Amino acid sequence: MSKPAGVHTLIRQTHEDRVLQVLREHGALTRGQIAEHVGLSRTTLSEITNVLLERGAITTTNTDGDIRAGRGRPAERLVLDPGAGQFMGVDFGHSRVRIAVSDAAHHIIASGVEFYDPDSGWAERVDSCFRLIEQVGADSGIHYGALQGIGIGFPGPFSPRMPKPVPTSDSGTAVPAGQFVYDSFAERFDTSIIIDNNTRFAALAEAIWGSDAGVQSLVYARLSDGIGGGLVVGGHLVTGTSGFAGELGHISVSPNGVLCRCGKRGCVETVASVPAIFASCTARGVAINSLEDLRAAVAKGDPVVVGVLRDAGDALGRVLGSLAVALNPAEIVIAGDIVHIAGVIFEQAVATIGYELLPVPEAAPHIRVAHLGDDVGALGAIAALFHRSPLLASYPETTQPEPHRGPTQRNIS
């Protein structure tokens, strides 16, 4: 066991964070004053302030000539750039892109949404997003020169609507969409970029902003065309060793169940995804083709439909209950429009999870429906950026796409 690479980087970043914090607390200070506050030598401090000046996080202001009593050349004072320390979250969805911008104090200072055709390609989506970023900047007076990072939420490996065809590179080879998005942002913005599955980002956002105090551990499942998921453990988003963590939809609940598109039988997605629920209702004689149809059937209390919804909630509850036994999370969160329309899914899931849990009151997680709205992906992307700070936690390197492996290559369908 040896210490990991990057220790020096970690220390440097820790020092940078300390310098920024001292400037945040005290306003303009000379280099000598900063060095005193953070306990660093003048040489080390100079290196750090030079990096921060170059990056635009801090800026020089008036000297201390007018306020100092002593003699000698007046010393330059440094101050936080007023626009410093912004973080941007981007969430590419089926038919819209959302952005949110936070300041260094982690307050959301601007946001926006831009719609596009669900069939549009990634070049077009990225262009829409860049227009949106400019518009939001113009409206809110933000200049993006001091962006500390961009987090990009992206449809995951199992998204049935992954747009095709992917753009081609100069050499004519197909570039995975995730890589293309990453490259486009990297070319335009000189800052660090992370890209990850947007359901995972949603899980992180629910962990941090979904309840008053935030939680350090959470199991998150979203019912839609499939079932996506995300896990937060010890305050960290779990990406897994090769980026596939959180595919809760493909945990099986009945070994002899229906064949799933992933190739095995009885995945929870074959019972509790929106299309699976519609299909079950229809097969049992109640034609359901939309959430509106479902809403009407639920309002009537149709027993066939309620039965299908209970089965879905039970299957979901078994998966979430098993994960709760393994992970002992603080919260379980169930998301998706269908959960709001058909509350019985949630009710049944809660009952089943309750049965599956260890019979120890203090091991029981809080179970709730998702609180955040459509900006959950963008918020989660920002949260992931915050969590990269060395003072909080390191974001796994694997989520930064490498040339040979972009998120769309994970597509298994």
Next chain:
Amino acid sequence: MSKPAGVHTLIRQTHEDRVLQVLREHGALTRGQIAEHVGLSRTTLSEITNVLLERGAITTTNTDGDIRAGRGRPAERLVLDPGAGQFMGVDFGHSRVRIAVSDAAHHIIASGVEFYDPDSGWAERVDSCFRLIEQVGADSGIHYGALQGIGIGFPGPFSPRMPKPVPTSDSGTAVPAGQFVYDSFAERFDTSIIIDNNTRFAALAEAIWGSDAGVQSLVYARLSDGIGGGLVVGGHLVTGTSGFAGELGHISVSPNGVLCRCGKRGCVETVASVPAIFASCTARGVAINSLEDLRAAVAKGDPVVVGVLRDAGDALGRVLGSLAVALNPAEIVIAGDIVHIAGVIFEQAVATIGYELLPVPEAAPHIRVAHLGDDVGALGAIAALFHRSPLLASYPETTQPEPHRGPTQRNIS
């Protein structure tokens, strides 16, 4: 979202680690030389060296009077204490306690084992352990004044052999055994102490030392009287929000299965624990009462026994496969003497896990039997100490018992 408390501690510890590292690399140095190497002001550096001197991690040696050319008072030189930076791992088992001691470079420099009566109480076990620690110290010439930390592995909430009665405190109230062990060590050793479930520690040890390179994420299950487990995610041991993570034995595999001692039906423990396997064989007409009986039946290839073992491997594989879909770990490790005796359990588990996994080659974990021997718990306890280092990862605070909640209070049986 604000930065967590403890940032200042984190920075101080980071500085301490840097100072120790510089002394490790360069041998004896004056304070001025150290300050130069680590880029700290003389004032900050002095604070840090004073703490390290007090703690006995470093010591003063000759001055630089004989080697320096300049004038002025010779400066004192500092050097790593030869015995500095030791870490001790302790593993209390059913009938023995094991200890292992590592140096600051993370090499095991001493170890030992002491046996006790399985019926002995915790006061007796702790006394045995203290005798063992003295003996190992005397044999190896280690003085424990510079211990950086002690990690103590302890039987978990579901251990059927949790010794009773627990010792009583001065006030006559029963003190949970975990708290008693913690207090006993805290009274004797002036260093930080962590205490956790020993199966979890075993999981961490397998993640770090079980394969050449070590892995950052692992799902670990051990078949014995029950089924214990441990999860490592992103290099961290998962303890869960209230300390119950990893109870893999109580994940259910068949909703209508056998009633488990935890109160629900069909837990994997009711199919794949050692007593469950013995009972199934016996119920099907092949009396198996010991691992030796089982070994003989396996050697004969008894089809009833092989069938029972396959069912156990399949149930285990379903649980581990589901967790692998959720967590995308690098490795799955199956431990327990029975796995070495009845290889078909492992074979079947591998086949079932293979079926359960996402059909994506790069998402497939490496599946193996445990590599480490009986010292796995003590090694894991040391690994947990290393992982507390701010340069590696913070060990969750919840694993340090508080007066009002010791590990044995988790006991649900």
